[in-house]
Amino acid sequence: MARPVVSEDVLPQPIALGCVAGIGAEAWDRLFGSPRPAALHPFPELEGPRHRAVSTPGDLLFHIRATRVDPCFAPAAEIMRQLRGVDSWDELPVEAQEKVIGGTKLTNLELDVEGSHVDVDTVLGPDGTEQRILRAAMPFGRPGQGEFGTYFIAYARDPETMLRKMFLGEPPVGHDRILDFSRAVTGTMFFVPSADFLRTIPARRPPV
Ligand code: HEM
Numbered sequence: 001m002a003r004p005v006v007s008e009d010v011l012p013q014p015i016a017l018g019c020v021a022g023i024g025a026e027a028w029d030r031l032f033g034s035p036r037p038a039a040l041h042p043f044p045e046l047e048g049p050r051h052r053a054v055s056t057p058g059d060l061l062f063h064i065r066a067t068r069v070d071p072c073f074a075p076a077a078e079i080m081r082q083l084r085g086v087d088s089w090d091e092l093p094v095e096a097q098e099k100v101i102g103g104t105k106l107t108n109l110e111l112d113v114e115g116s117h118v119d120v121d122t123v124l125g126p127d128g129t130e131q132r133i134l135r136a137a138m139p140f141g142r143p144g145q146g147e148f149g150t151y152f153i154a155y156a157r158d159p160e161t162m163l164r165k166m167f168l169g170e171p172p173v174g175h176d177r178i179l180d181f182s183r184a185v186t187g188t189m190f191f192v193p194s195a196d197f198l199r200t201i202p203a204r205r206p207p208v
Contacts, residue, residue, distance in 0.1 A: 015071045022061035076143030083146075089181045100177040115173035121162050131158060149182065155192065163187075 023031070025042050046053040062079050064072045081090075089097070094105055102116025103109060113119060123131045133156040141148040156162070167184075169175035 013067070015066045015068055017066040017071050017075070018064075019075060020061075020063040022063070024057070024059045024061075026057075027059035073141065073143060077141060077148065080143050080146045092181075100181065115177055117166075117176050117178040120165050120173065120176040123158075123161050123165065131161070132156065133159070133162070149185075159189065 023040075025036065025040050028036050028040060042057075043055045045055040060083075062076070064075055066072050092100070098104055098111060099113050099116060102111050102113045102118030104111060110118060121133075125131050133154050135152075135154045137153060138151045139149070140151045166176035166179060
């Protein structure tokens, strides 16, 4: 019988996830009082004749390791969530989240909610048809910095109208409710030329 050919890459690999927790001297005093472990004290700056080892503060260390980097993300995010407290979106009951978005969370069915994200972002063109947009958003995160979000990338003929409705609002609904739970930190617009246009670009600028 012929054996199926399976690339090693597609087989589940063991990930050997582990985490070491460390506690700094000041955090130890605050959390557990005395006695403090004998050798635990704030790291002293070491100033040699030519080189200096700096001392920087640190209360807690979570050294998360695995054979791949992606399994480290969820525990790191959870630790940051515990330290910072629950953030406001997660505090909202699912029903309220669905009203903000204008769609059901699990089944992704559209809900008719005035002022919801889907409602505000549904823009009709002059001929009454819905303006098309190809959304290709990606999640990103830097758990160490407590930074999580959506890298929103979309392709549309007129993205500005949607963004104006979202941020500036229009009576009677006002701004998009999704903005009460997220903060825009970048925003750039690009023109995506056709492949034919790219083919016509000369390899080098002619000399002036
Ligand atoms: C914080 C950033 C954003 C988040 C988290 C977000 C999330 C969502 C979610 C959960 C939905 C409904 C489910 C789905 O159809 O996938 C949705 C729909 C939609 N979003 Fe966003 N969005 C964001 C930003 C934007 C921006 C900046 C625009 C426009 C420039 C936009 C345009 C739309 C449109 C047009 C729909 C409706 C699609 C449809 O009718 O099927 N979104 N978004």
